[in-house]
Amino acid sequence: MNLTLRIWRQQNASADGEMRTYQVSGISPDMSFLEMLDTLNETLIERDEEPVAFDHDCREGICGACGMVINGQAHGPERTTTCQLHMRHFADGDTIDIEPWRAAAFPVVRDLVVDRSAFDRVIGAGGYITAPTGAAPEAHATPVPKPAADAAFTHAECIGCGACVAACPNGSAMLFTSAKVNHLNVLPQGAPERESRVLGMVEQMDAEGFGGCTLTGECATACPKGIPMPSIAAMNREYVRAAAKR
Amino acid sequence: MRTLWGSTIGKKTVMAVTGLLMLAYLLVHMFANLKVFFGPEEMNGYAHWLRTLGEPLLRHGWFLWIARVVLLAAVVLHGVSAYQLSRRDIAARPVKYQHQRRQASYATRTMRWGGIILALFIVWHVLDLTTGTVNPRGQEGHPYENIVAGFQNWYANVIYSVAMLAVGLHIRHGFWSAAQTLGVTRPGAARLLKAGATLLALVITAGFLSVPIGVMTGVVN
Known part of the structure; x- marks a missing residue:
């Protein structure tokens, strides 16, 4: 060719x-x-x-x-x-x-290389669970319902490549942030920090200068891992719930 | 509350709630407008009844004023949020792609311009049929006659038609969008909501447009 x-x-x-x-x-x-x-x-x-x-x-x-x-x-x-x-x-x-x-x-x-460390700072604002490290715990110590495990896995597929931001006409990171928030918020391991996670990550996402969501759907169309649009709706719900509790 | 207003998601929530409030009002407004097809007594009688709503708890005309204040607050909150979010969105994508391709649906792409058109239309509409300032007749207590007189002018027909098409497009994307913002995630809900948004947009646009068309064709005179 x-x-x-x-x-x-x-x-x-x-x-x-x-x-x-x-x-x-x-x-x-x-x-x-x-x-x-x-x-x-x-x-x-x-x-x-x-x-x-x-x-x-x-x-x-x-x-x-x-x-x-x-x-x-x-x-x-x-x-x-x-x-x-x-x-x-x-x-x-x-x-x-x-x-x-x-x-x-x-x-x-340079050329086609962009600095995506804004994503790392969004993760740093709550995209983790606070747990003592050490030997891996027994897999069945914390029961996880199958639907929750499936939902978590869907969101956990996000590889943070930034295609959602690149495709969005508003340069919004909502799909990325929602995947990371939902991944942990649907699991019992993520529950103790459920509110602080979504509030912190959204605050950081806004502070990084990403735009807002206008539901054009470009992000989910571009996502190589198939993170679905309802992921954003789920984060919106988590956010309002957490803001009401604050 | 400060958390909500300070974030993009919070402002979108404000837009969704105020948008749905305005949508509910539009539905009632549209159905009430259809009374124009049943003659002046029906229409003018309804307009009078609106002023007596809530009596004797409320004084004469108070219900209308409460509704106006609530609607004005909704319009202002919706508009201010939209303005602030739009500025943010435009700043978040400072460099355009060289290889352009069409993105999203027509309704989605026209939300901002549509909103501006609707804001200007609301001003015109209040001056026309509330205060009567720009209406050729503008007689208080006679909405039926004012409507008929107003739509004798070609430009009134053009203004109303453009605005009603704009409101239809706005609802088409806005209703579904509001549901997503308020966190509707149930599988299968998306298709239902999109169909609902299209139906609402069509019903409201057609309902409102029937009045000027009725006057133009002489069905209403």
Whole structure:
């Protein structure tokens, strides 16, 4: 496959960026999107040009490190992570636009790399349980009803990649935050901090400069892990309940 | 309360509650408007009865004033929240994507402009049929005659039609949105709520539009 790529190039956080056009050839339809970018970078290095910077780690769709907006869609046309997107979803001769996540809370570090530490601070504001560490406790010491376990698992699938923020026209982190809040709030282990968790995480989410939810549904459409829209409604309910108790 | 007003979720909750309140009012208002098809006595009699509501506990006309104060508070809270949230939302996405694609439904994308149109319309509507300032007849106690006189002007028909289409679109996204904000999570509820929102939007828009159409076609005169 031969492709034309228009890629956002930006030297550093303070520099101005621009879309630059590159040609790649010899792309196999079985390559992942990141392997296609590796191929481009090899040719750039051979020509003594700066390779395109992008985040990646596990390359098997579970770490949440990779992520770029491909033709206006977070992680591209398939509902998966960028590393699990394969070139067979594109046609020979296509022009592909590649941009970084765009949100005030995710400043561009370089090219396609953005700083997602705002997510870490949201987690730090309550996305954990306070429990003594040590040897793993006996699995059945705390009974968990099956529906609660299933709900927790649905939310626990969030890998924090930031696609929801990138897809949202308001740069909102509601889907991410709701997944993290609900994951722990539906479990007995999360119950003691149920109120302080949702209040703290929402407060931090707002403080980071993420926008609010207008229920466009773009986040859940983009989410590679299928975190559902009702997750946001569930967090709204948790939040109002906690605010009333405060 | 301070927690709620200080957060994005809290402000959305305020918008949802005030929005549903205004929606309930609109439904009653729309049904009452249909009295115009049953002649001047029916319509004017109803308008008079509204002023006697709550008597003798309330004085004459007090019920209307209470309703106006509550509605005004709802409009202001809804509008202020929307303004503050919108500013936040726009600031949260300072750089647009180069590769644009259409996002969300028409109703969803027009919430902000629709809201502004509706706010301006409310001002016009009060000046037209409450105070009578911009109404060609504007006679107190004769809403039927004022309505008929008002819709003789082409621009009144245009203003009302645009506003009623806007309110339909606003309800289409707003009703479902309010339910999500207030935490409706039951599986299967989403489809029901979306259908309910479409139905409400259609009924309210059609009901309100029937009055100017009635006057234009001469059914009401």
